[in-house]
Amino acid sequence: MPNIVFVHPDGAREELEIAEGTSLMQGATAQGIDGIVAECGGNCMCATCHVYVEPSQLALLPAMSEEEDALLDGTASERQPNSRLSCQISVTPALDGLLVNLPERQV
Amino acid sequence: MSIARTVPGSRAPASDVDPFSIEFFEDPHRIHGELREAGPVVWLSRYRVHAVARYAEVHAVLNDWRTFCSSRGVGMDDYATGKPWRPRSLVLETDPPEHDRARAVLNKVLSPAAMKRLREGFTAAAERKVDELLERGSFDAIPDLAEAYPLSVFPDALGMPQEGREHVLPYAAVVFNSFGPDNDLRREALADAAPHMAWVAESCQRGSLAPGGFGAGIHAATDTGEITPEEAPLLVRSLFSAGVDTTVNGIGAAVYCLARFPDQWRKLRAEPSLARAAFEEAVRFESPVQTFFRTTTRPVEIGGVEVGEGEKVLMFLGAANRDPRRWERPDEYDIARRTSGHVGFGSGVHMCVGQLLARLEGEVLLGAMARKIDSIEITGPVRRRYNNTLRGLASLPITVEA
Numbered sequence: 142m143p144n145i146v147f148v149h150p151d152g153a154r155e156e157l158e159i160a161e162g163t164s165l166m167q168g169a170t171a172q173g174i175d176g177i178v179a180e181c182g183g184n185c186m187c188a189t190c191h192v193y194v195e196p197s198q199l200a201l202l203p204a205m206s207e208e209e210d211a212l213l214d215g216t217a218s219e220r221q222p223n224s225r226l227s228c229q230i231s232v233t234p235a236l237d238g239l240l241v242n243l244p245e246r247q248v
Numbered sequence: 249m250s251i252a253r254t255v256p257g258s259r260a261p262a263s264d265v266d267p268f269s270i271e272f273f274e275d276p277h278r279i280h281g282e283l284r285e286a287g288p289v290v291w292l293s294r295y296r297v298h299a300v301a302r303y304a305e306v307h308a309v310l311n312d313w314r315t316f317c318s319s320r321g322v323g324m325d326d327y328a329t330g331k332p333w334r335p336r337s338l339v340l341e342t343d344p345p346e347h348d349r350a351r352a353v354l355n356k357v358l359s360p361a362a363m364k365r366l367r368e369g370f371t372a373a374a375e376r377k378v379d380e381l382l383e384r385g386s387f388d389a390i391p392d393l394a395e396a397y398p399l400s401v402f403p404d405a406l407g408m409p410q411e412g413r414e415h416v417l418p419y420a421a422v423v424f425n426s427f428g429p430d431n432d433l434r435r436e437a438l439a440d441a442a443p444h445m446a447w448v449a450e451s452c453q454r455g456s457l458a459p460g461g462f463g464a465g466i467h468a469a470t471d472t473g474e475i476t477p478e479e480a481p482l483l484v485r486s487l488f489s490a491g492v493d494t495t496v497n498g499i500g501a502a503v504y505c506l507a508r509f510p511d512q513w514r515k516l517r518a519e520p521s522l523a524r525a526a527f528e529e530a531v532r533f534e535s536p537v538q539t540f541f542r543t544t545t546r547p548v549e550i551g552g553v554e555v556g557e558g559e560k561v562l563m564f565l566g567a568a569n570r571d572p573r574r575w576e577r578p579d580e581y582d583i584a585r586r587t588s589g590h591v592g593f594g595s596g597v598h599m600c601v602g603q604l605l606a607r608l609e610g611e612v613l614l615g616a617m618a619r620k621i622d623s624i625e626i627t628g629p630v631r632r633r634y635n636n637t638l639r640g641l642a643s644l645p646i647t648v649e650a
Contacts, residue, residue: 180603182588182589182599186604211359215362248524248611
């Protein structure tokens with residue numbers, strides 16, 4: 142299974158194996174990662190599964206929908222060019238080794 | 249309740265329970281459990297509809313709009329065979345792609361960015377309300393808090409006319425009763441509905457709505473061609489229907505939980521930043537919106553049972569939110585729980601468009617309570633309010649101390 146690295150705001154790293162076809166959000170919350178809230182449960186409606194993706198890996202990700210783009214304008218921690226919603230990133234073999242930074246706040 | 253093995257009309261286990269009866273409303277949990285245990289899908293013989301009560305099936309039905317459509321109504325009435333009691337909702341009672349165009353307008357008006365702009369004012373209103381109630385000490389937490397707080401912020405945020413706001417809660421009660429069967433609750437609600445409907449229809453017009461509110465924002469979408477001028481008032485109506493009674497019952501549920509479970513209240517007192525989680529867990533635990541229907545667009549198998557085309561399927565959201573297959577200690581109210589994935593706001597394309605607003609109201613109100621109130625005690629008889637869809641209280645007498 143692809144390995145995904147989550148880096149907390151204090152620098153702590155957690156590496157998770159997430160099954161292909163599962164979203165980053167689902168994989169992270171199912172394995173009890175703190176820092177991803179996902180209030181809407183993965184429906185792309187709340188912006189509380191916000192992550193900052195390692196900029197050099199952004200191109201590996203699926204394109205952003207209009208809905209995701211609009212939601213990112215309302216994140217609790219400031220939006221950056223590498224901001225994404227983790228519920229919209231489905232894990233593929235190409236994402237093995239992906240590094241995402243968790244924001245200070247989700248709500 | 250009796251569960252028969254076989255019935256004409258369906259191969260699902262059958263139940264004669266009436267989930268729209270007063271007895272059921274008083275204590276749904278035991279029967280929810282029986283329905284979950286009976287099978288992945290059950291046949292409600294009294295109404296001749298299938299129903300799902302387990303989390304997995306409820307979630308699956310909510311997330312498959314192609315098979316389980318909303319355009320034939322999300323109540324027991326089938327719009328394919330009967331006329332809706334009011335013009336169809338442009339979001340609740342439509343399917344993609346028609347649905348998505350109207351929904352996008354509401355998404356924008358109720359976006360996370362829009363919520364950020366409301367937070368300060370909503371927080372100040374919550375603080376004032378809690379101060380006022382602390383002064384009184386003893387009060388009824390349903391009218392004086394669960395109703396009073398949303399009514400102090402939402403109508404203004406929407407831009408409702410000042411005159412006639414007393415119609416808001418009765419109108420919502422009609423709407424949510426209408427999703428049920430043709431029982432006394434529904435008949436009485438519809439019999440008295442005309443004045444409420446007339447006020448809401450008038451209030452949804454562009455000229456009636458204050459500038460800067462959600463309503464004006466929806467009408468502004470006609471200028472860009474996202475929706476037509478004929479559609480705008482109907483879309484505004486969705487906020488009148490679903491914007492108040494839902495949060496009233498959500499907040500009422502949270503206050504009732506915190507008054508009943510002192511250990512959770514103490515936890516919230518110690519850490520007021522848990523307010524948002526305490527509200528969310530109350531939505532899971534009590535499920536203020538208990539049920540919705542879908543209609544099948546094709547023959548489909550649910551849990552090994554064939555359900556034909558054009559059949560109503562009832563989803564028990566409250567039962568799914570306490571399904572032990574999905575939740576640990578489902579019958580415990582635990583504000584530290586990971587609630588992500590609960591279906592109290594639905595799921596899929598029709599998931600509650602006002603969920604962020606509901607959470608904002610719940611969070612700032614419970615946060616103000618946690619910072620200012622030391623103890624909550626229930627001091628009188630707790631009375632339930634009966635509605636075919638909504639679960640909540642009519643009266644919750646409490647005493648609070650600073």
